[in-house]
Amino acid sequence: MNIPNYAPALIVAVPLLGAFLTPLIGRINDKLRNIFVILILGINSIIVGLLAYNIFTKSTTGSPKIWTYVFGGKQEVTSPVVRIMFEVDAMSIFMAIIASILLFVVVIYSWAFMKENTGLDKYYTLILLLASGMLGMMLTGDMFNFFVFLEITSISSAALVAFWTHKGESVEAGFKYILVSTIGALFVLFAIAILYGQYDALNIAVLSNAIQYTFLDKVALILLIAALAMKAGLVPLHMWLPDSYSRAPATVTVALVGATLASLYGVLRIVFTLYGNTLEVITKQIEFLNADILVSNMIGWFVIVLAICSIIVGVMMALRQTDFKRLIAFAAVAEIGYMFLGIGTKLASVGFDTTNSIIHAEYGITALEGGIFHIINDALDVGLLFLVAGAIYYTTKNWSLNEMGGLARNMKYTTIFFAIGLLAVAGMPPFNGFASKLMIYESTFQLNPILAIVAILCSILILATFVKVFHSAFMGPALPKFKDVKEVPKSMLFAMGIIACIIIFIGLFPNIMLENIVRPAAEALTNNAQYLKMVIGVI
Amino acid sequence: MIYNIPYIAVVCLILVGLYALIFKRNLIKMIIGVTLIESGVNLFLITLGYRKGSIAPIYTNSPGGIMALPVPQALTLTSIVIGVAVLALMLSLVIHIYRHYGTLDVKKVGRLKE
Amino acid sequence: MSEMSKIVRTITAVTFPFAMIYGLYVIAHGHLTPGGGFQGGAIVASACAMIMVAFGSKWTLDKIKEKRLSVLESVGAVAFIGLAFLGLIFGGVFFSNFIAGDDIASPLFDNAALGMSDINTAGVLPLMNFAVGLKVIVGLFAIVLVMAYATSSYKEVKK
Amino acid sequence: MNFFTIETGNGFWTPIVWIVAIIIAFLIMYTLRTFGKKTYNKDNEQVKSFLSGNPEYTKEQMHIKASNLYWGFTKSMNGFYKILKKMHTGNASDYVLWFVIILAIFLLVEVI
Numbered sequence: 001m002n003i004p005n006y007a008p009a010l011i012v013a014v015p016l017l018g019a020f021l022t023p024l025i026g027r028i029n030d031k032l033r034n035i036f037v038i039l040i041l042g043i044n045s046i047i048v049g050l051l052a053y054n055i056f057t058k059s060t061t062g063s064p065k066i067w068t069y070v071f072g073g074k075q076e077v078t079s080p081v082v083r084i085m086f087e088v089d090a091m092s093i094f095m096a097i098i099a100s101i102l103l104f105v106v107v108i109y110s111w112a113f114m115k116e117n118t119g120l121d122k123y124y125t126l127i128l129l130l131a132s133g134m135l136g137m138m139l140t141g142d143m144f145n146f147f148v149f150l151e152i153t154s155i156s157s158a159a160l161v162a163f164w165t166h167k168g169e170s171v172e173a174g175f176k177y178i179l180v181s182t183i184g185a186l187f188v189l190f191a192i193a194i195l196y197g198q199y200d201a202l203n204i205a206v207l208s209n210a211i212q213y214t215f216l217d218k219v220a221l222i223l224l225i226a227a228l229a230m231k232a233g234l235v236p237l238h239m240w241l242p243d244s245y246s247r248a249p250a251t252v253t254v255a256l257v258g259a260t261l262a263s264l265y266g267v268l269r270i271v272f273t274l275y276g277n278t279l280e281v282i283t284k285q286i287e288f289l290n291a292d293i294l295v296s297n298m299i300g301w302f303v304i305v306l307a308i309c310s311i312i313v314g315v316m317m318a319l320r321q322t323d324f325k326r327l328i329a330f331a332a333v334a335e336i337g338y339m340f341l342g343i344g345t346k347l348a349s350v351g352f353d354t355t356n357s358i359i360h361a362e363y364g365i366t367a368l369e370g371g372i373f374h375i376i377n378d379a380l381d382v383g384l385l386f387l388v389a390g391a392i393y394y395t396t397k398n399w400s401l402n403e404m405g406g407l408a409r410n411m412k413y414t415t416i417f418f419a420i421g422l423l424a425v426a427g428m429p430p431f432n433g434f435a436s437k438l439m440i441y442e443s444t445f446q447l448n449p450i451l452a453i454v455a456i457l458c459s460i461l462i463l464a465t466f467v468k469v470f471h472s473a474f475m476g477p478a479l480p481k482f483k484d485v486k487e488v489p490k491s492m493l494f495a496m497g498i499i500a501c502i503i504i505f506i507g508l509f510p511n512i513m514l515e516n517i518v519r520p521a522a523e524a525l526t527n528n529a530q531y532l533k534m535v536i537g538v539i
Numbered sequence: 540m541i542y543n544i545p546y547i548a549v550v551c552l553i554l555v556g557l558y559a560l561i562f563k564r565n566l567i568k569m570i571i572g573v574t575l576i577e578s579g580v581n582l583f584l585i586t587l588g589y590r591k592g593s594i595a596p597i598y599t600n601s602p603g604g605i606m607a608l609p610v611p612q613a614l615t616l617t618s619i620v621i622g623v624a625v626l627a628l629m630l631s632l633v634i635h636i637y638r639h640y641g642t643l644d645v646k647k648v649g650r651l652k653e
Numbered sequence: 654m655s656e657m658s659k660i661v662r663t664i665t666a667v668t669f670p671f672a673m674i675y676g677l678y679v680i681a682h683g684h685l686t687p688g689g690g691f692q693g694g695a696i697v698a699s700a701c702a703m704i705m706v707a708f709g710s711k712w713t714l715d716k717i718k719e720k721r722l723s724v725l726e727s728v729g730a731v732a733f734i735g736l737a738f739l740g741l742i743f744g745g746v747f748f749s750n751f752i753a754g755d756d757i758a759s760p761l762f763d764n765a766a767l768g769m770s771d772i773n774t775a776g777v778l779p780l781m782n783f784a785v786g787l788k789v790i791v792g793l794f795a796i797v798l799v800m801a802y803a804t805s806s807y808k809e810v811k812k
Numbered sequence: 813m814n815f816f817t818i819e820t821g822n823g824f825w826t827p828i829v830w831i832v833a834i835i836i837a838f839l840i841m842y843t844l845r846t847f848g849k850k851t852y853n854k855d856n857e858q859v860k861s862f863l864s865g866n867p868e869y870t871k872e873q874m875h876i877k878a879s880n881l882y883w884g885f886t887k888s889m890n891g892f893y894k895i896l897k898k899m900h901t902g903n904a905s906d907y908v909l910w911f912v913i914i915l916a917i918f919l920l921v922e923v924i
Contacts (some may be wrong), residue, residue, distance in 0.1 A: 006741060006747065009747035009748075010747075013734065013737065013738065016734055017734045017738065018547070019730075020727045020731045020734060021731055021732035023723060023724065023726075024724065024727050024728075024731070027724070053596065060820050067749075071746065071747055071748045093829070131658070144617075147616060147618075148621065149626070150622075151621045155621075155624055155625060157630055158628060158632075159628060162632055162635070165635050168635075168639030168650075169650060169651055171632055171635040171636050172638060172640075172648055172649075172650060173635060173651060174632050175566070175629065175632040175633065175636060175648075175904070176651075176904050176907065178628055178632065179573065179629070179904055179907070179908070180904075180908070181570070182573055182625050182629075183909075183911060185621075186576050188579050189618060190553075190580045193580065193584045193611075194613075196587065196614075198863070199586040218922050218923060219919070221920055222915065222918045222922055226911065226915050226918055227916050229914075234784060236910045236914065237907075237910055237911055237914060239900060239902075239906070239907050239910070243902070244649075246651070247651065259578075273591060292574060293924075298921060298922065302918060302921055313896065316889070316892065316893070316896060317896060317900070319882060320882075320886050320893065322878045322879045329554055334886055362821055363821055366820055366821045370820075377870065380846055388914055398907035400878055401853060401877075402877045404878075405875040406871075406875070428829045428852070429825075429827065429830045430827035435818055435825060438541075438818070438820060438823075438825050439820050442820045442822055442823055443821065446822075468881045469878070470880060471876070472875075472876070472877060476875040476876065477871040477874050477875055478871065479871050479872060479873075479875065480871060497644075507827060508816075508827050508831075509816065509827075510816070511814055511815055511816055511817055512815055514818055539869075540753075557908070557912060559909055560905060560908045561905050561909050564905075569904070569905070577883070595687065597685075597686060597687065616692075618690065620691050623695075623793070627680045627793075630800065631796075631800060634800065634804060636802050636907075645903055645904050645905055646903055649901060649902030649903040651902050652900050652901055652903075653897055653900050
């Protein structure tokens with residue numbers, strides 16, 4: 001059997017099968033169940049890797065590849081309108097790689113971290129359901145399918161956030177999360193219904209080909225972007241994010257980072273693929289400016305303003321937190337702002353030249369590449385920091401930074417991992433965060449220097465924030481109450497080590513990542529005609 | 540005009556749901572607001588597939604004539620199934636919240652802030 | 654939840670089989686008429702919930718173990734996904750209807766006048782409906798049961 | 813293929829240069845360290861902190877807590893933090909309200 005042909009379906013189906021087999025295996029033996037879950041996600045990662053290899057090695061004609069998979073029918077697509085399809089291009093598989101790395105690390109880390117909890121059958125079931133929901137969101141080519149996977153992701157992750165039901169605040173965070181994500185998902189469904197009512201299609205490529213940008217399309221675009229931005233945690237829709245990130249178990253938080261980034265992927269897909277044909281064509285006259293302005297510029301500047309707000313609010317709130325995980329969560333809000341800054345710059349950079357034809361500024365492409373590159377860097381850096389926070393909770397049973405101090409004496413490896421994560425998330429060279437942030441700074445500087453200055457200043461403040469954490473948790477005199485604290489178990493160290501190694505690798509060889517993975521992903525997003533041609537044969 | 544009434548109802552349902560979510564302080568009432576929005580969206584989907592005088596889309600022994608579009612109905616069913624799961628999860632979380640906090644007031648429940 | 658009066662219990666006992674059979678009918682005819690696994694399952698689950706309301710959650714929990722319910726739920730889900738995987742193995746595509754078309758003409762149901770003598774008219778669809786139905790019955794009933802138990806035990810703690 | 817250098821349109825970034833700089837800095841540090849006294853003794857009075865005869869604080873009191881760090885910065889930004897505090901109410905209704913507000917603003921920006 002030729003696995004890459006079936007890979008898009010298998011990537012979603014294998015975790016789903018595993019999720020429902022887990023409680024049955026859990027009745028036999030706990031250790032067997034843990035091995036089974038790790039095995040399932042390992043197999044899944046291998047399938048993702050195989051598919052990624054097939055997509056990123058270009059075909060003989062040099063054009064980017066798009067893998068399509070039709071469910072329940074013959075593979076030759078005659079009319080994609082009524083079929084449920086998976087359309088996997090470089091961007092989708094790029095996100096899938098991130099998700100599978102995070103999930104694989106999470107299950108290894110859970111082995112020791114969640115050992116003392118009861119009801120672990122349900123925990124692993126939900127983790128695997130979350131995996132299949134996230135991966136489905138990233139690979140699907142059908143709007144309604146996207147909604148279904150969005151809801152699977154939010155239900156399973158809300159249940160995971162409230163997994164420690166003996167803590168009131170965890171349950172509260174879970175409730176807030178499910179409330180916000182349900183509202184978001186319902187408005188996504190409303191937008192999908194508007195699109196379906198007009199064009200009688202749900203497939204992204206078909207919709208993208210047919211879309212006219214009528215008034216209803218505008219409403220649908222607004223609903224989609226606002227709802228998905230809320231799920232991605234853009235200020236001022238970010239308030240659920242610190243709540244649920246800080247009160248969930250550390251493993252769940254890392255998986256949640258993946259779920260949040262899946263929503264970000266939704267924004268990218270909708271702006272660049274679904275509306276990709278129309279946003280750059282339609283102009284509108286602004287009365288008081290007496291100038292033609294592209295619609296994509298309007299959306300771009302709106303996104304940029306919100307992104308700058310996220311960066312500032314996230315950093316400033318992070319600076320005064322005393323709760324370890326809440327602090328990292330606010331820093332994660334700021335990091336999401338950087339990604340949206342890249343996306344917004346790409347949208348705003350489209351303009352007119354002297355002959356009044358539309359041109360794409362070169363720094364726009366760099367901004368988008370930087371934004372996409374920053375997705376993987378943010379996932380790894382923030383993930384590593386959350387895992388370190390979990391390790392400290394494991395030993396001290398406390399989240400408050402005021403109660404900690406001098407932990408570096410007893411937990412050497414954790415300290416090293418935290419230092420790596422700290423420098424990477426603050427964008428210090430030579431770690432991975434710097435490469436992507438540099439691309440964002442340089443491109444936004446050409447759009448508007450103030451944006452770049454704010455971004456750089458806030459990046460410095462992130463460093464200051466984490467230096468505070470480093471001092472108050474790891475430095476200082478050896479406190480007598482932490483005399484017997486030991487280094488965390490090996491499985492947790494191993495999980496953190498995996499992420500730290502990838503961070504250092506990307507930091508030292510940024511161009512390998514950029515040339516082979518990030519650039520094809522950005523190209524897949526911007527080259528909409530190619531997408532339509534590959535999926536439905538329209539040129 | 541008469542065929543626009545479902546769309547007006549959709550907007551009303553969604554607005555009432557949002558009103559309940561924003562201004563009601565009881566968590567159970569907020570959940571009712573979520574279900575109202577959900578029913579509004581479901582009604583919208585169903586209305587999209589309906590044509591004047593159409594019959595249910597069952598092919599066996601059908602009397603002929605135009606049929607309602609079955610795809611939105613399938614979508615609605617899926618959305619209802621998801622809605623049930625969300626509702627069950629929300630209610631069980633509310634039970635736990637009441638156990639820990641002893642109140643359902645949304646202002647007093649919001650302990651995680653700043 | 655405590656048990657209700659004898660009248661309610663008797664009426665429940667009488668109406669329960671009808672509700673059950675109607676729900677199972679909806680599941681079994683899912684591929685022919687409106688309805689299917691989820692709808693029929695919801696009907697059966699509400700019949701079970703009726704039992705629970707009439708006889709009390711304590712009594713119901715004594716009769717049915719919650720763990721068994723979750724195992725049955727997993728079995729339903731695994732059957733559904735397993736059928737989809739069988740489609741991949743035999744039909745070549747995930748979720749493909751690999752036994753549709755191979756009509757098993759049955760002498761038992763030989764109702765040739767209506768032209769519906771075949772048992773197998775929809776391939777895997779009815780099987781998937783059964784799997785979904787099982788999962789929904791058990792899942793919804795477990796949710797209702799656990800919620801009723803959780804709220805009732807809280808009241809007792811308060812007292 | 814070029815493994816290291818990223819071209820960013822106008823500039824470039826090479827981690828190798830940075831690593832070389834770090835290595836040189838370490839070498840300088842090491843050489844400076846070798847100039848130090850070899851006969852330094854760890855187990856005598858020299859290592860104790862000099863507090864003008866005052867009693868030494870306990871370890872808990874000596875450690876600067878997280879909420880005391882950056883005290884001046886937060887104090888000077890007090891006006892901004894007041895706004896942020898007002899924003900983060902922790903009330904689930906307000907989360908939905910913010911969503912509706914953003915939706916409305918976006919609609920105005922987009923349609924008008």
